[in-house]
Amino acid sequence: GENVEQHPSTLSVQEGDSAVIKCTYSDSASNYFPWYKQELGKGPQLIIDIRSNVGEKKDQRIAVTLNKTAKHFSLHITETQPEDSAVYFCAARRNTPLVFGKGTRLSVIA
Amino acid sequence: GAGVSQSPRYKVAKRGQDVALRCDPISGHVSLFWYQQALGQGPEFLTYFQNEAQLDKSGLPSDRFFAERPEGSVSTLKIQRTQQEDSAVYLCASSAIVFESGRHTIYFGEGSWLTVV
Numbered sequence: 245g246e247n248v249e250q251h252p253s254t255l256s257v258q259e260g261d262s263a264v265i266k267c268t269y270s271d272s273a274s275n276y277f278p279w280y281k282q283e284l285g286k287g288p289q290l291i292i293d294i295r296s297n298v299g300e301k302k303d304q305r306i307a308v309t310l311n312k313t314a315k316h317f318s319l320h321i322t323e324t325q326p327e328d329s330a331v332y333f334c335a336a337r338r339n340t341p342l343v344f345g346k347g348t349r350l351s352v353i354a
Numbered sequence: 355g356a357g358v359s360q361s362p363r364y365k366v367a368k369r370g371q372d373v374a375l376r377c378d379p380i381s382g383h384v385s386l387f388w389y390q391q392a393l394g395q396g397p398e399f400l401t402y403f404q405n406e407a408q409l410d411k412s413g414l415p416s417d418r419f420f421a422e423r424p425e426g427s428v429s430t431l432k433i434q435r436t437q438q439e440d441s442a443v444y445l446c447a448s449s450a451i452v453f454e455s456g457r458h459t460i461y462f463g464e465g466s467w468l469t470v471v
Contacts, residue, residue: 248396250396278459286464287358287447287463287464287465288397288445289462290459290460333396335396340410341399341410341413342387342397342399343399344396344397344398346394346395347395
């Protein structure tokens with residue numbers, strides 16, 4: 245089955261700097277890669293997703309890139325703000341329910 | 355409703371007690387998922403429903419776990435004879451269309467936090 249590895253497990257950045265979180269997946273047939281943000285005591289919230297026919301997608305300060313050959317995808321957050329502090333999860337799937345990474349705890353220091 | 359609703363939000367159970375966790379998906383959503391999230395970990399798949407049919411229960415950790423969605427809307431996850439290792443957040447998620455279509459945006463509820471003492 246699919247296996248998703250996520251790095252780093254924790255990340256601290258200064259407010260205004262960029263943050264990058266990376267994930268690798270094992271199933272070359274996976275075709276959908278969402279990113280979720282989870283704040284303390286809440287459920288995961290979808291922030292951006294990318295499908296296998298696209299290499300990059302951007303939504304304001306958030307962007308995701310996908311390298312199918314290398315089987316990795318990354319989340320980029322620019323101009324970070326304190327409210328970006330949360331745990332971020334990547335996930336991947338083909339014709340199966342989502343498989344999640346273990347998460348990255350992002351801290352944005354004001 | 356506006357989002358996926360789960361109840362109870364918090365449950366403390368004594369070891370050996372049975373618990374039932376309820377999920378109200380977004381109205382009209384066909385697909386419903388249950389995930390288990392241990393502290394500091396990512397969500398792990400438990401089971402999947404398409405309408406009332408349970409199509410995948412490969413993630414249920416033991417036969418003490420049982421899920422149903424009899425009318426294709428509300429779902430209940432039941433855990434019998436709870437044990438300490440069952441302590442986790444149980445997340446319900448739903449999607450408007452069948453996930454096999456490849457267009458699979460799913461929305462999560464806030465979760466039910468289960469502590470077994």
